Amino acid sequence: MSDGAAGNPLLKLIELAQRARAAASAIELAFLAVNDTRVLLPYRQAALWLGTSGVHTLSGVVAVEANAPYAQWLNQLCRTLATQHTSGGALTVDATQLPASITTAWDEWLPAAVTWIPLRGLRHPENNHPTADQAGLLLAGDHPLRPDELALLEEWMDIWQHAWRAMHRPARWSLAAIPARLRAWWHGGAADKRWRRRLAAGVGLLVVLLFPVRLTVLAPGELVPANPATIRAPLDGVIADFAVTPNQTVAAGQLLFSFDQAPIGSRLEVAREALGTAQAEYRQAAQLMLNDPRAKTQLATLLGRIAEKQAQASFLESQAQRSRVVAPQAGTVLFDDPSEWVGRPVQTGERIMQVAAANDIEIEAWVPIGDAVPVSEQAPLSLYLAAAPLSSVSGTLRYMSHRATARPDGSYAYRVRAKLNASTDQRVGLKGTAKLGGSYVPLVYWVLRRPLASIRQFLAI
Template sequence: MNAGPVFNPLLSLLELAQRARAAGSVNELAFLAVNDSRALAPYRQSALWFGVGGIHTLSGVVAVESNAPYVQWLTQLCRALAEQHGSATPVNVDPAQLPTTVTAAWDEWLPQYVAWVPLRSVRGATASVDASSSAGLLLAGDSALGAEQLALLAEWMDIWQHAWRTSPETARWSAADLPQALRNWWRVPLRSTRWRRRAVVAAAVLGILLFPVHLSVLAPGELVAANPATIRAPLDGVIAEFAVRPNQTVTAGQSLFSFDQAPVASKLDVAREALATAQAEYRQAAQLVLNDPRAKAQLAGLLGRVAEKQAQAAFLEGQAQRSRVQAPQAGIALFDDPSEWIGRPVQTGERIMQIAAPNDVEIEAWVPIGDAIPLPDKAPLHLYLSAAPMTPLSGTLRYMGHRATARPDGTYAYRVRAKIDGATAQRIGLKGTAKLVGDRVPLVYWMLRRPLASIRQFLAL
């Protein structure tokens, strides 16, 4: 009887080594480390971490979201493991030896058992690990790894690191090469002419970089009504019909839309009948008082009931009047397709439309959080409409929101309103790109503002 196939970890190690040497990029090598190391040791989750750059790759994930709570917590855990174990051999992690700030959320993110495989002398496109820095591979599973499995992982990661260092993508220039490059440049024999040329070029480059320019950002913008009259639902009900069309010019007092009259009319009829009944009962009791003085005690209660029914009837008459909405001022009716509103139940206070004066137009823009720059009072703004890109509209800043607001697409941005300089024939609702102009800054800051912000966020992890 033939025995089944026997698992040979050395063959698995050789196969992984062959695949590492054949990898065409550092991303492929990282994927191999976090996903295919299962051939040597069982685990459920894996992460490749660099001391400079944080979590580089996660098992089963195509792209790593650095702002996700799981990734941020995992970065803290790997940093704590690197500080505790340094460049030692692979070990099974004891949570009791880690800070409580890290272990507090352990059960939420990881299984019970975790192994840590330190990496040494790894250099990548976004990370450089040497004697003064660190990196590692974290493996989490349902059981602790044995000594043989840890030894196989140590050998496998040595092979993997060699493939990583020899990858073409890791041979690019980095900041670590700058001192040597400067020393080589200094040792070149100097001649007076060459030195003067270099000094002139350096001065010219420095002058260009320090040249003052206006700091500006681009943001999506559109033309909106400056002071519109907002028409809201005066009562809970169903809209029956519209008397105007979208973008139609209306006059003050003109009928705009009306609610379904059946519910209000039926309630009003019931209230009027109840009022008539209460009045009849009061008159009957008033006649009885002439013959029976004891009936006088009922008059106060009946009179109060009549007043109650009168108030109900008056309220419903007001509801019936408010169910036919009229324009409070002259202007243009701004709302969506009427067919989307007819038959739709609305609640009291829900916005139905706006009435805007034709020439009462201003610019509205939404500045993303990453592009928010200091804007002085009455800062200039230019709107390049998609319908007329060659004739921008100029305006001055009226205000910029102090708090970011959620947009329909899920992003957050600051609302900006600007008054248009002069009159415009462009209609409300046209969209385009707004350019906001701030104070003057050196050209080098204008060029490096976004990269510096990204680096600042990167170093804050």
């Protein structure tokens, strides 16, 4: 300290202020408060207390042992003083106003004269959270401080707090600080204003919870043909080859695939030979009838046999024609890999492929049983495709099945079909997530619907 400041308290205060502004860390600033305040006024012990963290710094001690009896007793004393004196400047502590649990150990830990300086608006040096009004500086000495010394001390603490706040500026936005800000807002201010603020917050929360929102459910969805022509096996046989490839555009009457012709051709040849034999027998019997009237009785039997063989031959001829399957309408061919079908025996009625007309597309979704909320006619439905997540395909509900259907994964779900509101360039077969809109419900019901359903199922067991 300079010689000019040795006897002038104001010069001492100015020099301390300069050192506070030049402090490089919170530890150095706290050291100034508990140790260098002695250049302004006499005392024997000092402690800086920061709310929830307890005693932060002690005079003449490098580090504070939080579990030490002295630190715990001092923390109890400072918490009591902070609760009793929430406003005002520096004051002399009256031990008679303190609880007996504190005063009984007073002579063991502190001198008789104690001064308490509340510190407000400080932030903790480690987590930068606000300490609100729960902070203060405690000075203990042999004699109470004079009024001029208390005024000088208050000025020094204002300067020191300004330096502390400048070193610990609050972040403009921090998720970690939100709980502390809410607690300060909830508990701060006068009692009448605090209750009005809480009432307004409660009413605002109630309005938000009762705000109507559309109840929506999510379900796996897919683009499917709306009215496809299903091509099924017309006969029992083995597929020989395909004349088209998957997703190929075909015209009406174009050949799609054909069956193995060898079995059908051999049966047709046998039927034709049998028909020729029956006709030859009939001609022979007709010639014999001219010389032998008894041969006339065989003509009816032979005519019946000819009709039978002719019907068999006609049936096999129609099967030979049906073994070459053609497209019933123009559109896109939808089926799996042809190599999985070639050489594979199929039965009559087994589905092989579909022919979907261009732009004849709709949305199919499967709503789980737990999400089967009531939906109105013409309810909106949006499909967010995995191939195009930034845009959606919108549609209008056409129907929702009344009975749940078993899915390949073993679950049960309700089939939903929706027609598109506008044409799309997305192809059939693309999958994604469908969002089905239901009726309007309060926001609180929208949030608690699934938890309430789970609780109800649990209680009903």
